[in-house]
Amino acid sequence: MSSPPGDHICPRGGTGLADPALYDVGDPHAVWRALRRRDPVGWHPVDDRSGFWAVTRYADVRAVLTDHAGFTSTGGVMLSMIGRPEPARDQQFAASDPPRHGLIRGPLQRQMTGRAVARHAPAIRSFVREMLRPAGGDLDFAELTSTLPLAFLKPLMGIRAADWPDLARWVSMSVAEHDRDVMLPDGPSATLDRGHRELFAYLLNLLFEHRRQPRGDLVDLLGAMPLRPGAVVANCYSVLLGGAAAIPHVPRVALAELIRLGRYEEWARHPQRIDRVVEEALRFATPAGHFMRLATRDTSVGGVPVAAGEPVVVWLGSANRDEAVFADADTLHPDRHPNRHLAFGDGRHYCLGSAMARMTLRIFFEELFATFSSFEPTGEPERVRSAWLHGIKRMPVVGRRR
Amino acid sequence: MPTRPELEAMLTRLWSEKLNITPVGVEDNFFALGGDSLLAADLLMDVYEQFGIEVDAAVLFLKPTIAELVDEVLAA
Ligand code: HEM
Numbered sequence: 001m002s003s004p005p006g007d008h009i010c011p012r013g014g015t016g017l018a019d020p021a022l023y024d025v026g027d028p029h030a031v032w033r034a035l036r037r038r039d040p041v042g043w044h045p046v047d048d049r050s051g052f053w054a055v056t057r058y059a060d061v062r063a064v065l066t067d068h069a070g071f072t073s074t075g076g077v078m079l080s081m082i083g084r085p086e087p088a089r090d091q092q093f094a095a096s097d098p099p100r101h102g103l104i105r106g107p108l109q110r111q112m113t114g115r116a117v118a119r120h121a122p123a124i125r126s127f128v129r130e131m132l133r134p135a136g137g138d139l140d141f142a143e144l145t146s147t148l149p150l151a152f153l154k155p156l157m158g159i160r161a162a163d164w165p166d167l168a169r170w171v172s173m174s175v176a177e178h179d180r181d182v183m184l185p186d187g188p189s190a191t192l193d194r195g196h197r198e199l200f201a202y203l204l205n206l207l208f209e210h211r212r213q214p215r216g217d218l219v220d221l222l223g224a225m226p227l228r229p230g231a232v233v234a235n236c237y238s239v240l241l242g243g244a245a246a247i248p249h250v251p252r253v254a255l256a257e258l259i260r261l262g263r264y265e266e267w268a269r270h271p272q273r274i275d276r277v278v279e280e281a282l283r284f285a286t287p288a289g290h291f292m293r294l295a296t297r298d299t300s301v302g303g304v305p306v307a308a309g310e311p312v313v314v315w316l317g318s319a320n321r322d323e324a325v326f327a328d329a330d331t332l333h334p335d336r337h338p339n340r341h342l343a344f345g346d347g348r349h350y351c352l353g354s355a356m357a358r359m360t361l362r363i364f365f366e367e368l369f370a371t372f373s374s375f376e377p378t379g380e381p382e383r384v385r386s387a388w389l390h391g392i393k394r395m396p397v398v399g400r401r402r
Numbered sequence: 403m404p405t406r407p408e409l410e411a412m413l414t415r416l417w418s419e420k421l422n423i424t425p426v427g428v429e430d431n432f433f434a435l436g437g438d439s440l441l442a443a444d445l446l447m448d449v450y451e452q453f454g455i456e457v458d459a460a461v462l463f464l465k466p467t468i469a470e471l472v473d474e475v476l477a478a
Contacts (some may be wrong), residue, residue: 087438194464200439201459202444208456229447231441284463 016044017315017387018079020178023289024385029330032056033369041304050083052292053301058322058342060302060355061314066291066347068097071293071312072350074241078388079292081178082311088318091231094238098348104235105352106295106315107221111156114355120155122370124360127151135371138378141255145248148364151245152356156216157236158206170198171244181393183260196237203227203236246287249384249391250357253285256381256392257332267334268369272392277334278361283341284332286317289390291345316342317390373402404453409472412452420445434436434467442466449475 022028035042035056045051050189055061064071073095076086093104102176110116128151135144146168153159154169159167169182173195177188184191207229210219218239222232267277290313297308306312320341321329344351349359375397384396404412410428417426420441432442450456453475459472459475 085438087440091440197439197463198444198460204443204459204463205456207449208459228440228444230443233443236439392461 003150010261011304017290017313018044018052020176020385020387023387024179024383027231028289028317028390029047029321030122030317032321036318036322040401041302041306045211046047046079046082052065052079052082052312052313053304055301055312055314056318056322057302058319058325059087061316061319061345064301064312064314065342065345065349066174066290068308068348069153070296070299072296073101073293075292075294075311077291077293077349078175078395079290079313080388081292088231091133091227091266092234092238092351094242094349095234103167104225104227105129106349106353107225108239111218111221112352115357117152117356117359120152120356121359121363123155124151125152125363125367128360128364131137132367132371136399136401138396138398141375142248142252142381143400144337145251146188148248148251148360149244152353155288156218156243156356157240158210158217158219159240161338161375163202167199167202167240167244170195170202171241174199174241175245176295177243179385179393199237199240200233203233203240226267232375239337239352242351243356245389247360247392248253249286249389250281250361252381253287254332255368255375255397256377256395257284259375259377259397263331264375265373267343268373271366273335274362275358275366276337277365278358279333279341280332280336281361281365282343283326283336283339285296286320286341286343287391288343288345288388289317289388290315291349316345318389361371374400403476406472406476409475410468413449413471414467416445416448416452426468428468428472431469432462437466440464 022031035054040057042054042055042058045049055064074086074089074097076084077094086095088165090096090100093101119283131147150159150161150164157277172182173191177183177191206219207223210223214220219236222235236327258267291312292313294305295308295310295312299306320343323329344354358370377397379396381392384391384393407421414426418424421437423435426435434437446457446459446462455475455478457471457474461470
């Protein structure tokens with residue numbers, strides 16, 4: 001970093017944007033705001049040997065995400081992969097570049113369009129109603145929303161409700177390895193390895209099951225592709241992790257802000273622009289906080305020279321608060337329009353599950369607004385300690401049913 | 403059903419092939435030898451195809467030695 005913008009708002013002893021503590025006890029938005037203004041493409045050391053370019057402005061983030069020739073996904077796409085080899089490169093579509101990327105993603109994509117996912121709407125709505133049915137009075141809104149991914153992971157992958165507590169923990173270990181709730185005594189790196197291996201083992205068993213009894217879902221589709229078994233499992237892993245990790249944080253972060261502003265009732269009374277509510281909640285929360293690429297050649301980002309091989313990390317949560325694009329960017333506006341946020345990324349890697357996530361969130365907000373007339377906080381929300389997953393893990397509230 | 407020494411020999415050969423190293427000992431850790439999760443999944447699929455046994459994947463991923471794997475195959 002050329003200048004140390006916003007050092008005072010980083011937690012003590014922190015190492016800047018890569019420090020997971022920034023996202024649970026610090027103020028990442030203040031840090032991002034300062035970086036956007038003074039150091040929009042800045043070098044951030046991680047340790048003596050490594051570092052990354054942090055890209056915080058909307059326009060620069062888009063430029064990186066849409067330039068697949070200049071910035072590769074094959075070196076891993078999360079900061080936790082810096083300095084680790086990516087064994088799934090060129091085999092998992094999330095860790096591949098075009099054209100290879102499209103060969104694997106294409107067939108999945110056809111099952112994940114708006115029209116294709118709409119057939120799951122009735123099942124998702126009854127799942128969400130069941131989720132909300134017993135809730136009322138004193139509750140932890142984070143716990144209440146923790147099973148939301150199951151609404152679609154069941155039909156998409158054949159995942160059983162009984163497996164969810166384990167899966168949710170392994171997913172957390174894989175994306176929030178520094179969080180006290182899941183970190184193993186051996187530390188973050190061991191936590192990451194363990195979570196990852198547990199998920200791989202689970203998914204390989206799931207693949208065996210699908211071979212015995214096909215369900216016509218995404219696992220079967222991947223299993224039938226000309227891929228080695230390890231690659232099939234690695235792609236199942238992408239879908240599971242993408243699907244499971246981020247989505248519950250969208251309603252949590254949005255509701256926490258509505259409660260803070262005292263505007264839940266107003267939002268809940270006017271649910272006719274529910275699509276805009278969903279987009280604004282996505283923009284405001286941006287739970288998948290960053291993605292990484294490696295420069296393929298000497299190039300530049302926002303006029304700053306970047307050398308071949310260097311990691312470039314785009315901060316989606318920052319891009320989505322860029323005042324150059326979003327007026328009054330730090331305010332949650334239910335009616336914001338247009339709202340071209342980057343919560344699902346951009347370019348060829350644009351979230352495979354975006355249509356499913358949007359539909360599920362729409363149904364969730366509709367049911368939430370129809371079920372609860374008001375919420376009051378009974379404690380401070382507790383955020384997740386992770387440089388990647390930005391969200392809330394505990395949120396004590398009192399909810400009043402209509 | 404192959405005996406333990408036969409299984410150990412077969413699995414040692416399979417591991418050597420996958421990891422491209424020799425020798426491999428029955429107490430060696432698959433991941434410490436340079437194996438990764440993708441290779442582990444390939445290996446279990448090979449075990450399935452050669453022996454017709456679905457080993458619980460957690461064994462190789464969490465207790466990644468040939469000795470543990472043989473125990474599991476013999477128990478199945
Ligand atoms: C609110 C929820 C979600 C958010 C915020 C989100 C965010 C994102 C983002 C930003 C990317 C781009 C990654 C990159 O550029 O490297 C992405 C990719 C991906 N997402 Fe999501 N996602 C969500 C839900 C889902 C769901 C529900 C699924 C699956 C059912 C899913 C599966 C995937 C997959 C497989 C990729 C990799 C796509 C590729 O590399 O081509 N995501 N997601």
